[in-house]
Amino acid sequence: MRKAVLFLLLGLFILPAAQALAATQYVSDQLMITLRTGQGDQYKILKMLKAGTPLEILEEGEKGHLFVRTPDGTEGWVQKQFLTTETPKPIVIARLEKERERLQDKMKQLETRQAELTTELENTRRERAGGDAALADLQKKLDTVSAEYADLQTKSADVVELAAERDRLEALSIRLSSEVDQLREENENILFTGAVKWFLAGGGVLLAGWILGKTSRKKKGFY
Template sequence: MKKISLLGCTLSIFTLSLINVPAIAADKYVSDVIYIPVRSDKAPQASILQQGVASGTKLSFIREETGSDNNLWSLVTTPDGTEGWVRSQNLTDKPTAALQLAALSGSSRDVVGLQTENTQLKSQLEKIQQEHQQLLADTEDMRQAATTAFNLEEEHQRMLKENQLLQTNADVLKAENEKLKDNDNFNQWVYGGGLIFGGVLLSFILQAFGRRKRRSEWR
C-alpha cells in the first residue's frame, strides 16, 4: 500500500508539473476590426493591463485555459512585452484579411518590381551582347589589319631585296660598260694609229716607187 501511495503521489506531482509548465509560445492575431483589452486574469472583472489592442496585432500565445465566466481565455504577450489574458474568441491563428491583403499588395508590388528589374536586366543583357558582337567585329578587323600589315612588311622586305639585287646588277653593268668604253677607246686608238702608220708607210712606198720610176726614165 505504501508503495502504491508513493507511486500515486509521484504521478500526481508529475502531472501537476506538466500542467504548470507553459506551452511553447506560438503566434496569434487579434481577429476582426476590434480593440480588445489585455487583463491581469482570465475573468471579465480582472484589471486591464493594456487597453485597445487593435485587430491584426500579432500576439505571442502561451497557453489557453477556462476562465471564471466559463469561456476560454488565452495567456499572451503583446509586442511591447505585456503578458496578460484575452478572450480566445477574439484571436485567430492566421493574419486578418487586411494584413493578408497588405501582404498580397506588397507581393504584387514586389512582382511588379521584379518584372521591371527583369526588363532592365534583359535590356542590359541585349546591350552587352551587342557590345560583345562589336568587340568581335573590331577584333576581326584588327586581326585582318595586323595580317595586312604583316603582308605589307613582307612585301616591303622583298622589294628591298629586289632593289638591292637590281642595284648590284646595275653596278656590275656600269663596271662592264666602263670596261667596254676603255676597250673601245683603246681599239679606236690602235685603229687610228694603224691608219696613221699605214698612211705614212704608204707614203714612203709611193715616194720610193716614184723615185724608181724617174730613175728608170732617166736611163
Template sequence: MRFILAIITLLACIPYAQAETRYVVDQATLPMRAGQSTSHKIIAMLPSGMAVEALEQSDTGYTLVRTQSGKEGWMLSRYLMKTPAARDRLIHAELELAKLNELKAQKKSVESELEELKATNSKLEKELEHIRSTAANAVQMAEENRALKSSAESTRQELETLQQQTRDIRNGAQQRWFLLGGGAILLGIILGLILPRMRVRRKQWGGY
C-alpha cells in the first residue's frame, strides 16, 4: 500500500507536457503529368491556388489543363476547384478590407478638410461683408464730403457776395456822408456870405 502511494506521489510531481495547437502549412504543390496516370512523367509542380485553364476532362479522373505560361498537362480532377482557394480568398478579402479602411480614412480626412473649408469660407464671407459695409460707408462719407464741400463753396460764395454788398453799402454811405458834409460846408459858406449882406441891407433900410 505504501508503495502504491509513493508511486502516485511520484507521478504527481512529474510535470505533464501541455498540448499545443498546431496548424498545417497552407502551402502545397501538386503534380501536373504528361498522361492520365501516376506512371506518367511529372511535367511541373503547381502550387495550390494557382489558376489554370481546363481544356478537357476524361473519365479516368484526370483533367487536361494549361498554365498561364502555356504549359499543358494532366492533373487529378479532384485537385481542381471552380473557386479560388480559401487562402487566396482570404488574402483578397484582407486587401479589400485594407482598401476599405484606407477609403474610410480618406473620407474622414476629406470631411475634416471640408469642415475647415466651410469655416474658412464663413470667415471670408464675414470679411467680405465687412469690406462691403466699410466700402459703402466710405462711399457714403465721400458723398457727404462732396456735399459738404459743395455747401461750403456755396456758403463761401454767399459770404463773398454779402461782403461785397457790405462794402458797397459802406462805400455808398461814405459817399453820402461826404456829399452831405460837403453840402453842409458849402451851405455854411453860402450862408456866411449872404447873412452879412442881409444885415447890412437891414441897417440901410432901417436908416431911411
C-alpha cells in the first residue's frame, strides 16, 4: 500500500515536469546558437540555430543544457540560457504581418461584396419601380373592368325589368284582345237578336194588316 502511494506521488511530480519539458521554447533574439550531440562544447555541432527557431523540449540535462527537437526533426543539446518561452519579435512581427495581409484580403472581399450588394440594391430598386408602375397599370385596368362590370349589372337589371314589363304588357294585350273579341261577339249577338225581333215585329204588322183587309172585304160582300 505504501509503495502504491509512493508511486502515485512520484507520478504527480513527474507529470508536471514532463509537461514542462514537452513545451516549446524559442532561441532568443539576435542569437545564433549551436545544436550539439552532447552537453558541452566538446561535442559535435549538428547545426546552427538562428533566433526565433522553435524547439521542442524533450529532456533537461546537466549544467544548464536541454535536449531538444528542431522543426525538421533533428535532436540535440542546446544551452538553456539561450532559450526563452516568449515568442520572439521576428515571429510576432511575421504573424502580425500575416494577420494584416489576411485582414486586408478580407477587407477587399468585403469591399467587393459591398459593391455587389450595392449593385443588387440598385437593380432591386429599379425593378421595384418598374413593378410599381406595372402594378399601377394593372390596378387601373382592374378599375376599368370593375366599372364596366358594374355598368353591365345595371344594364342587366334594366333588361330584366324591361323584359318583365314586356311580359306584363303582352299579357294585358292578350287579355284586352280577348275582352274585345268577347264584346264583339256579344255585340253581334245583340244585333242579330234585334234584327230578328225587328223582322218578326214587321212581319206581324203585315200579317195583321192582311188579315184585317181580308176580313173587311168579306164584310162588304156580305151586305
